[in-house]
Amino acid sequence: MSRPAPPPRQLGLTLGVIAVLATMTLWSAHGIGFSVSELVCNAAGGSRLLRESWPPDFAFLPRLIGPFLETLHIALIGTVVGAIIAIPVAVLAARPVSPNWLTWIIDRNFMNILRTLPDLFWAMLFATAVGFGPLAGALALSVFSVAVISKLFSESVEAIDMHLPEAVRACGGSWLQMVGLGALPQVWPQYAAYVMYSFELNVRGSMVLGLVGAGGIGMILETQRANFEYERVTMIILSVLVVVLLIEQVSASVRRRLA
Amino acid sequence: MSAAVRRFRPGYASWATLIVGALLIWSLWAIEASPERLARLPAQLGTVLGFFWPVDWHYGHTRVVPAIIESIQLAWIGTIIGALISLPLAVLGASTLFPWCSRVIKGISAAIRAVPEILWAIYLVPIVGLGPFAGALALGINSVGMLSKLGAEVVESTDLSAMQAVEAAGGSKLVAIRLGLLPQVLPELMAHWLFRFELNLRASAVLGVVGAGGVGGLLLNTLRYRQFEMAAAVLVLTVLAVLAIDLVSGSIRRKLLRGG
Numbered sequence: 001m002s003r004p005a006p007p008p009r010q011l012g013l014t015l016g017v018i019a020v021l022a023t024m025t026l027w028s029a030h031g032i033g034f035s036v037s038e039l040v041c042n043a044a045g046g047s048r049l050l051r052e053s054w055p056p057d058f059a060f061l062p063r064l065i066g067p068f069l070e071t072l073h074i075a076l077i078g079t080v081v082g083a084i085i086a087i088p089v090a091v092l093a094a095r096p097v098s099p100n101w102l103t104w105i106i107d108r109n110f111m112n113i114l115r116t117l118p119d120l121f122w123a124m125l126f127a128t129a130v131g132f133g134p135l136a137g138a139l140a141l142s143v144f145s146v147a148v149i150s151k152l153f154s155e156s157v158e159a160i161d162m163h164l165p166e167a168v169r170a171c172g173g174s175w176l177q178m179v180g181l182g183a184l185p186q187v188w189p190q191y192a193a194y195v196m197y198s199f200e201l202n203v204r205g206s207m208v209l210g211l212v213g214a215g216g217i218g219m220i221l222e223t224q225r226a227n228f229e230y231e232r233v234t235m236i237i238l239s240v241l242v243v244v245l246l247i248e249q250v251s252a253s254v255r256r257r258l259a
Numbered sequence: 260m261s262a263a264v265r266r267f268r269p270g271y272a273s274w275a276t277l278i279v280g281a282l283l284i285w286s287l288w289a290i291e292a293s294p295e296r297l298a299r300l301p302a303q304l305g306t307v308l309g310f311f312w313p314v315d316w317h318y319g320h321t322r323v324v325p326a327i328i329e330s331i332q333l334a335w336i337g338t339i340i341g342a343l344i345s346l347p348l349a350v351l352g353a354s355t356l357f358p359w360c361s362r363v364i365k366g367i368s369a370a371i372r373a374v375p376e377i378l379w380a381i382y383l384v385p386i387v388g389l390g391p392f393a394g395a396l397a398l399g400i401n402s403v404g405m406l407s408k409l410g411a412e413v414v415e416s417t418d419l420s421a422m423q424a425v426e427a428a429g430g431s432k433l434v435a436i437r438l439g440l441l442p443q444v445l446p447e448l449m450a451h452w453l454f455r456f457e458l459n460l461r462a463s464a465v466l467g468v469v470g471a472g473g474v475g476g477l478l479l480n481t482l483r484y485r486q487f488e489m490a491a492a493v494l495v496l497t498v499l500a501v502l503a504i505d506l507v508s509g510s511i512r513r514k515l516l517r518g519g
Binding site: 001025031032033042045049054068070072074076077080112113116118121124125127129130133134135138139143188192205206208212215221229237241244245248 | 287296390472505
């Protein structure tokens, strides 16, 4: 963006876009019951809640250590399992190395559909299938990680220098040898960075999985919320904030060295 | 590329694999995922998957579609709130323009982003009442966090000479931003807003779990009462809606970034 964008050609187009945006906004605001008067009405209840939720209950902190560890276990399993499955998914979805057109189309659509569902949906599904607990959370984050990593990684694989894989092919290498020796070694650093990135997302995601019964710190959060123990809720949310920021800092510094 | 390959020494990789493997085994042990339990998984998942057929289209038509529309409205309002508030913050947060202010704004936005939107909703539901309004505010807060960070980065990477020209011609800082900066950054900022809209749509789908409106509450309830055919309708329609919106939003984003 070194040069300023050209001014809009027609006034009509600009006005049209603004009209569409305004209509969407008004329609949405009406649909969700956006009202300032309601905000003012609820302000009293809201301020009471805020008073109750401060100061945070520091005595509650020791009881959070176990659930936090569980949360990190879930995030780690989800990331590792997802990262392994994402390799074949990403390779088959990368046009230059994909073995044939049909595999490519099927895998691409599979990836796109996988990406549409949020992590908490997977958590609800797995909690129903395998029962409440951390295993459901780990499975949910595995699927979610496949979605995140395979999308990013397949774009990296598509951008590789194809001379190397072609050379492996020309020497009589099989498709697997071409991918393993010619294609993937070029993109391992990016892969490692994407895995770290997905781990960051998973740490954040694993904090809320417990809301639907999939283990971790969210389970405690859900019970305290249901009992209106808001000074404990504040304590939990503050510690989530600290843990997430810490892990992000570490992971981001590793990623910077990889990239 | 070759530089990156050289720096990534195999020695690191095998150490990393070893450590991650050890952590993985510890974690599996900690969450009691024994080999027997894992061996039973595929059969278990297969059985449950079978329950999802046939899809209950009547439920889909009468209940899921309105809920998805509510999710879309929620995501839209959240995005609008985020875009409006983040625009000034993006300018103030640019270290090239306001170095001191930038640190404060970036710190706040990092803190906002660290808390998942559903946790914001937990606070907002009691304050503004059950329903989509709380969800929209939660999405708005989180969007502000992300959009002001991305926006500040866009502003930081912009060529400031147009702004300096306006100032040299006697324009105030505000006029310089309006005429020298915004026309350059607006397309890219709008692309980020649209991207955030796509993310908000996915996030709005889950807010229903804490009673903040949208389609997530339906999925939670249908699964809880084992109404799998209804849950299937929720899943299929959500996938279709998200795919459709991604398609439209993605094509507009590409147009914006091409400058067309």
